[in-house]
Amino acid sequence: MKLQSELIYARSEIDISQQPKTDFKIMLVMHGYGDSLVPYRIFTQEVNITNCHYLLLNAPLEYFGGYAWYHLPPEDPKESIAAPVKLILDEINFLLEEGFKKEDILLCGFSQGGCMALSAAMAFGEKLGGVIALSPKTYPFMLDDLTKSFLETPTFIAHGTEDSVIPFQDVNSWASNLLKSHSNLRFEKYSMGHEIDIDEIHDLRDWLNEQL
Secondary structure, three states, X not given: OOOOEEEEOOEOOOOOOOOOXXXXXXXXXXXXXXEOOOOHHHHHHHHOOEOEEXXXXXXXXXXXXXXXXXXXXXXXXXXXXXXXXXXXXXXXXXXXXXXXXXXHEEEEEEOHHHHHHHHHHXXXXXXXXXXXXXXXXXXXXXXXXXXXXXHHOOEEEEEEOOXXXXXXXXXXXXXXXXXXXXXXXXXXXXXXOOOOOHHHHHHHHHHHHHHO
């Protein structure tokens, strides 16, 4: 199975029409539970960095007009996450076959998509260009098998202190534990609910420009 996707080409200050697309960074973007890739077209415009393609992904499970990456409890999330992680790894491996470098691939996700971005980066086994998890769902078992490559991968995690869907305290505690061993992690909190905030976008853009 291949995920439904949409590629948005990089914005650049130079004419890129004659350049191989693999000369640029590429960010895989994963939506939240019950959503789709469509709203994230606007997200790419808001992030608005140069020299980076965006590959927007739809989750594999249909869910009330949208899509989900995995089923919620009572199903075991550890088992449920494994299948979509493999699909994301397939996307990464396809990009590598196309000629992209590992260090030029970034994973980004919101909510359930943030969980997938983190989980796929952990499962990949080699250092990527970056991981972005916005208001992510996290689970304690995700901290059990941290690889050296993931702990060296630049990582940006952000969460709202007023989030009523995924409690801030849960993610704050999880990120605090990750910070004990992660050498390149930035964790930001914002006075917001379960959403993507403009201040968050500005901080993410600055962080991305540092990585790019």
